[in-house]
Amino acid sequence: MRFGVIVFPGSNCDEDAYHAARDVFGQEAEYLWHKDTELKGADVLILPGGFAHGDYLRTGAMARFSPIMGPVRAFAERGGPVLGICNGFQILLESGLLPGAMLRNRGLKYRCEHVHLRVEQTDTPFTGKARAGQVLRIPIGHGEGNYFAPAEMLKQIEANRQVVLRYTDPNGVLNDDWNPNGSVNAIAAVCNERRNVVGMMPHPERACEVLLGGVDGRVIFESVLASLRSAESLALQPQSAGRAS
Amino acid sequence: MIDPHILERHGLKPGEYDRIVGFLGREPNLTELGMFSVMWSEHCSYKSSRVHLKTLPTTGPQVLQGPGENAGAVDIGEGLAAVFKIESHNHPSFIEPYQGAATGVGGIIRDIFTMGARPIALLNSLRFGAFHAPGTRRLLEGVVAGIAGYGNSIGIPTVGGEIAFEPSYAGNPLVNVFCLGIAKQSDIIKGVASGVGNAVYYVGAKTGRDGIHGATMASAEFDDKSAEKRPAVQVGDPFMEKLLLEACLEVMKTDALVGIQDMGAAGLTCSTTEMGSRGGAGIEIDVALVPQRETGMTPYEIMLSESQERMLLVVKRGREAEVERVFDKWDLHAVHIGEVTDNGLLRVKNHGALVAEIPNRALTDEAPLYTRPMTEPEYLADVQKLDVGDGSRLNGRPTPVPNDALFALLGSPTVASKRWIYRQYDHMVQTNTINLPGLGAGVVRIKGTDRALAMSVDGNGRHCYLDPYRGAMLAVAEAARNVACSGAKPLGATNCLNFGNPERPAIMWQFAKAVEGIGAACRALGVPITGGNVSLYNETDGNAIYPTPTIAVVGLLEHADRVVSRRFRDAGDAILLFGEGRGELGGSEYLKVAHDLVRGVPPALDLDAERALQALLVQLAGERLLRSAHDCSDGGIAVTLAECCFDTGGIGAEVSIDGVHVAADARVNVAAALYGESASRVVVSVVPDAVTTVLERAAAANVPAHVIGQTGGNRLRMAVAGQIVVDSGVDEAERVWSSAIEQAYAKRVA
């Protein structure tokens, strides 16, 4: 499979996502510069963490105007899997590809630490290999991860089962003490209505190797690989049937 | 035109002015005077310190680049180099803590990527006034936020550091920042200008009036008028620096560059003159071509501005378009502002008219050099006296029971967990961090190899105040020991020397003794100094800080997966002590916390024993025989053992420690055994089957080693001379240790 990792000026987890895709999971990976206008045949897109355009004005606010975002939008509309991690999530929110907005962390300070996440939905390309209710231990690193949606929008997001991950205690129980940033309904990740675009504040690419102290992030990558393979085998079925006859 | 008042405002002494006139053969104009004043400031010229710094060991088979370049470099195998340096940003951080600290981080990062290395880790060493004193919190919060704001944004992990609180830093906080990068040895590039006719390029942020005379400010004592100097503080733009970092590393791959240097202290003046001087060349620029953020800037202001995130490049003739293309890709505009010449002069024009002409060497190599008078400080003989009497009371305070003393130490801000601080730093970006902050030395793996680099920064101002020679040796030993505890072999060091006013003989004596101590320890431990920084004039209203050399040591782990942390791993492991406790309480955290006393002589250091200990640790880690390793420092072996239990999910320990005799009273003898800070001691845990092998290895290495107990249960129990004196739940002790700083700051005050 081919991962396309989008690089905005100020992205700083682009190499980490690329490393995870290529070196940890043995997949093809390609950097896509924000001024590029095509996706170089990527099967899955990652908008990585960082401070695109310095996060000046608002986090992710300028990146949505980059030329690459046209093809990204078209890819998402065709149903292609898109994952926004941290700043990538913020960019997807600002672009309107995902609902809601980010505020400063409740404690006002940047927080870098491991958090516990409960898997809420498994029918997205990035959580298909996880169990519903499974608790993942994955690091965060952000100053503006306080997810917000106006009441009406929030109601709709919940009704549509668009909340993919929530911050919980280590046992998977909702507890405000374990909500690191004050996100409404302890939301750590959401998807779009079509479920192919997912944004998450935690960094799965930081939790894919034993040496780094945890491998709970692997399931995000394994899920999308499985999802792409099954999509591919579906697409290939008529062809292979033809060859057999 | 140049009168004594102008000279004074430029921080130049009359003798220095005569020297300038001598070099030029005429009176300087104001622009030239400004250029001399910044280049001859203490900060840029090291005029008081150079005679001492020359005595430091700077060479070794592993050293690829010693002092004199933007950063030092050591060989880490596989054709790679570790490029690193530490620098201070003390004065700007006092005036404006957020921006001062942020631009300190930006400056040291530029020094590293300027060498052609990709920065992969940051450390910091901070000093503030007493933890609960008014003003401390504002400075600490601002400095930490500034470091975080810059480092997090640019995407370089802050993997460790240290912090201490002492009243002597109240008016002069210390902000020392270390950066480490990785380069292919063949790709290392230097700050030289050569090749007549080669183009001189300016790239990065536009030049404004910020930071003018920053370099001279960093060389002047503070007084109550310092607030007026506020405009001299620069503002950092980490986004711009991230673009510069990526663009410069990309340009370096083209081999179109001759040399490159960042514009830090003394801005355009320093970068042009140092590059010219190193290459034995001249440089001619026109300041009218320099991109400017403000209107009406004079040549004086442009040459002295310390606006951040700017670089000076010398590009091979005919290759300009290639270089410009790379910068264009990153939306940076590289501007051709001049040429390299062969006359050894720095010639500055403004719209074609000559406004300054100075021999490069006059600004750099020929800067004044002072051998300043030194005398042993008067306070020393008195403070070194520590009379414990019968030991029942000290400084009017009774000797506390051991359990209480342990809890007081665990809750003291110098010992307590710094999680509240390092949680604000992105310490995982780049996905290399394999020893997280708070677990010992910071360790980052090197992708594409099996290797990892360990780094630690240490310094103890209290020790140096009581004995600068010994205190400085102890700082080197501790930094190297922390690196060795992670399993890495120490390779090299960088130092940041923070002292008071060198024009005072007592301060100069402290400085000279500390440099002697650093030299002795570095020689003995095989860690040459590859560069660093001196920060003098850290005084407010005549009160100097504790003399504070901070030392960062870098070491190599050949196998990243053999990294060792401070944490116990499992119940049932044997706990061993390497080294011997002698009950040395002089200058200890215990005396300060329990008795409010800063007295005595700091612990003795046997450099041969220290070297043997460190080699043993590296050997044992390489053989995978260590489950954990943690050195004994602030708070002695009792605090070390407690910390080994923390962050483990509550693994306890039961140990028995030898008694010592320092006084008649039994309580103080117990305290000395538990909380004395004798050097060259490390607590390790090993699986029971490995005990015999480990003891054999220690005996062969001539390192004293004893089994002192084992891990298990959920209590921390310590006996001294056979009698249980500490008995506490690990969870209870850990709560005190982990929440002390956070809780103090949970209650919000303005």
Place this chain on the structure above:
Amino acid sequence: MRARVFVTLKPSVFDPQGRTIAEALHSLGYQNVEDVRQGKYFELDLATTETATARALAAEVADKVLANPVIESYRIEVE
């Protein structure tokens, strides 16, 4: 002409920075400062002399870039 754009969080959106500042002011004794809302302020230099055109242009820029309609509202002054 010059347009000034003031962007603030909508009243329904919690403003952690504003609250922190308010608490700090209270601890300094400014009890009469009841609440603080923090916002952003922009000055736009516009190549037009028509007030209506300037206002429309500023509003367009504010809608599209300067404010995030999910959480923020804005006010424009033109002179």
